[in-house]
Amino acid sequence: MTDVAASRGFIPKLSTxxxxxxxxxxxxxxxxxxxIVVIGGTIGTLIKARYGAAQWFDFLVFGVTIGSVYALVALGYTMVYGVLRLINFAHGDIMMTGAFSGYFVASSFAESGFLDTNPFLAMLGILAVAVTTSTVIAVLTERLAYRPFRRVRGLAPLICAIGVSFFLEQTFRGAFGSGVRAYPDPKWQKNTLDVFGFSVPLVEVLVVAAALISMLVLYVIVQRTRMGTAMRAVSEDSDTAAMMGIDVNKVVVFTFALGGAMAGIAGVCYAFVFKQVYFFMGFTPGIKAFGAAVLGGIGSVPGAMLGGLFLGIVESVGPALFLDGIGITAPYQLRDLIAFTLLIMVLIFRPYGIMGERMAKKRA
Amino acid sequence: MVAALAVASSANAAETKGPVTDDIGVLVIPKGAPIQIGAYWVMSGADSALGIDEKRGVEIAIKDQGGKLVGHPVKLNVEDDGCNAEGGQTAATKIASNPATAIVIGPACSSAATPGAPILWKAGLTDIDTAATAPALTAADRKPEYAGFVRTVYSDIDQGRADAQYVHDVLKAQKIVTVHDGSPYAQQLATVMGENFKKLGGQVLSQEAVAPTDVDMHPVLTRVATEKPDVIYAPVFVAAGAQLLRQSKDIPGLEKVPLIGSSGQMAPDLIEAARGAIVGYKITYPDVSPESMGKGYPKFVDEYKKAYGEAPISGYHANAYDGAQLAFKAIEKVAKTDASGATYIGRKALRDAVFATKFEGVSGPISCDQYGQCAKFKPAVYEFTNGDPKTFKIGENPKKIWP
Incomplete structure (x- = not known):
């Protein structure tokens, strides 16, 4: 194990x-x-001095905002993987169900004026509906689609997850049409906040705050409660955990519920930043968040948070920082390329992800 | 190699069936069997208004024909191309795999037409496009596999020129940034517009790009803001267009910079996706006011309203109607019926007949040049006035403000 790790590390041994x-x-x-691209591009961009401090700060804030949404979604991937060794490809779509159900509440609140007069209660209401929907759907998918495959080896559970993804997308498409719908845009969200002398839209601050609070709560649940301890025990070794009297089914349901709730919050955050919902909206953030989970070390909760933020920031800052300098026109078209190149690089340099090694050692 | 030779030789060997001999093949329609017309448009997603509107245009054309052509009932087989290259390829392959397909109408998007048309022509099918406007599709240097492609809609060569003129002369802009979404339509239109804008003495600061499915426009708009343009010209489709529109107002430095969209965005879905931000938004578009259309247009719109219970939902229904008319006229010209009542259509002859047919269509005169360009562009600019999708009506919201 250590030999392989060393030979894939930064500096190969002479004998290899x-x-x-x-x-x-x-x-x-x-x-x-x-x-070379990263260093050359960065130097080039800095020499050109096209962007001022305000712009770099903006890029960073956008990155943290989208990154915290990725992190919330990535948590769902990573927890389910930790407990079941299943990549729940439908997780992005579970986020979509949260955003969609939140849309109906949000638009009715916006029409009645409630969203403008009572922003706090309205947001709480929207979040409650979104979280309930995505949690219920997450738990149902576990019970109906994944549990029958629990003891099946091979690719069947994975294919089933992809099937659930299609099922959710097409169900929402059938029920609510294939068009794009706009989330309301209340005036108070357009206010800006002064952070270190730069102005930041309030909605972005809210999204980051909501994500951080949710992640903190989740971390406390996983680390400090009986259920969290049981979750960690099942992810270590589910058979032994069962022998110790832990109800594995209950733990799995709890894991899906927790992941679903995070996805619901992520869905509403995402929709309030980008203002649009449609049936396929969960796919790309889902894939990115899966990437973030792998980046952080799949199975690791802090890894998913870190991976999400890291991916968001690189995606937002990267095109301007790395590509502008080497004279690539329209660098933002290559944003996904940067995101996935980063993923590949991490997998080459650190196959277990950023936070993965500690966990791998602990498990070994 | 052997396979390639076989294909080449079968393509060269003339086929004779019944009374018809044709270089690339003869379609036989038995007595009583329907004459099948393939069609592909975007029928789902944010851009579906484009495709549904055109499908309706063709359906009205079939109805006006009495549902029959050269003694056979007409059957329209519609495929959804999703307004993207993969969808266009799948739809075209599906249509081409039906040996009974006589001719093809559509698509609405150049992204679908670019891979679709060669697949259809390889199967000997002429493709009459009804809204895909990318210049390359009918350019003088187009590749031979596009030989079966004609369109009853203008080329963006003309739209790009008109848009540059509007932005330079009417909006008095000197420096612009263009944004495209990587699709052949948007990329070519942005390029042609930029070139013409430079010819008029303006400056194109940069040509930016986003992806059609991008939701986060902040970084690209922040980049644009550093260049301080007078106008941002973004001929993208509905989803990305709405995002650019909503987010550009939040970017420091872009609050007052007008964003100009184009013909991919004329749809109620744009209002649905952009809501309040849409008021005051201008898009360049072909002039579809009744005065500028062909003589038969008012009657056609009445029929449209009667059949579908609403005013046209996009701007290319008349081009689609004319596309179907062109197909019918050409089929009538070349179809031969034998004593048993079977009909024979030579595929090469049909293609040549389509290119040679001239008539006064409801969208204007239809007359194809040797590269398949059969219609001209009449420029206009429309401005949205209301953020409620229910108020969408071309001519009112958005209303025509130029010329």
């Missing part, structure tokens, strides 16, 4: 040099290429 294969050469060329 003679065993370099074609694949190693390509991987090293990739690493060096990416590093």
């Amino acid at each position: 040099l003679s065993r370099f294969t074609f694949v190693d050469v390509v991987l090293w060329a990739l690493r060096i290429g990416v590093i």
